[in-house]
Amino acid sequence: MNTPVSARKPYQSKLSRSWWLKHNYYRLYMLREATVLPLLFFIGCLLYGLYCLTQDAAHWQSFQTFMQQGWVIALNLLAFAASLFHAKTFFALFPRVMPLAPAWLMISGQWLATLLVAAGVLLLFGGWL
Amino acid sequence: MSSPKRSDEPVWWSLFSAGGVCFAVFLPGLILALGILWPLGLLNSSVLQYAQLLSLLQSGYGLTGLAFTGAVICLPLFHAAHRIHHGLHDLKCGYSSATKLLCYGTAGLLSVLALYFTLSLLLKY
């Protein structure tokens, strides 16, 4: 600057680590990102189950016993809720990233897919297929 | 202005997106069945007994098994790795090539393990 003395002294604030606690929108964003934590727990269960399958019937039985523990069911309930919340947010974002069809159609189409898969899985494991 | 270096994010973002679709479409039903109803004894069937599951695998579900592992384990793992990697940045808890290697590396290793289990199951019979 050519002025003899500049009175400029810009004040730059720094974003604190807890920025996401300050607004509900950011809290929901963090919740969305955190849905992967219970997901990881369930994937861990799946890996354990897969391992037991490669072994023998006794291992598979111990996997079932593991899954029947209260805290495991509680965490998987959390994972189920997380998967639904993730689905809600992910389905809403998809038509905005790739506007291939009217948003309502894409969103309901995706929910239909989730429902059909759930019905299929329940029919298969329920022994009706 | 000089051009910035091309980011390799397209690779991770594509895996993240594919995993996100799997997480939203396949996982709710699977968690409900395997994580909640089965342990509670509400899925009153023999399909989830050891011998029945193996015969299920033998009766043509073989290649589907690999796709199943990819869709419910591998891709969701990369989805999770991506969100954790960026979450570390959001929380100012370190965001570097080291955390990147740790996140995607773990997802890759666990994916290989899952595919190994699946393959060894398929080759066992």
Added chain:
Amino acid sequence: MTEYQLLIQRYDPEHDNEPRLQRFTVPGDHTTSMLDALLYVQQKLDVTLGLRWSCRMAICGSCGVMVNGIPKLGCKTFLRDYHSEIVIEPLAHFAVEKDLIVDMTQFLAHLSAIKPYLINDYSGTAMHKQTPAQLAKYQQFSNCINCGLCYSACPQFGLNPEFLGPAAITLAQRYNLDSRDNGKAARMPQLNGKNGAWGCTFVGFCSDVCPKQLDPAAAVNQAKVESAKDFIISMFKP
């Protein structure tokens, strides 16, 4: 007339080391905007209050401030919608020059980095025709008034000021989607970098606060798709 309590962030670079809040009581009715209230303070209570404004009709984009922590245009926000104290601060993430005035240099640099103008080898005086369908492809993204609210809503810009940010990337999309433009190849390198489209994690608050409903978050994430395509194409090029 109702009385409203305003807590306005003050910062005088010649005397202060950090900002502080100052209380003012202003009268208002159902037509009083936040900008009206700030101008009342400046004209009747404290002539030293610094703020930017111009058109008073949400088109110049200069009166952006944080109202109770949310980026708003002062002229488009009304006292009637607030019941307790109203905290007014300068736009978040930008450096404060004085009171409610922020330094927009970085924002403007990001805007110009993506070459926000038609690039083509078209020369001549004949009109360059465009069909309604071609116009519709980019029209939504062309309504930006450069107010900067989306940057104050964006934690990724707050965490990393090098991130090009919502408005700049939306503007890049606006020109990339224009049938009269051939400059996409010149803009992609900026979008392809880690501070381009890939600096975004789709928080989405930018679209919420945009006074022109551009949906910048959608534009940024469509730019990710474009960048991913560009990535694949680049692998097949020598």
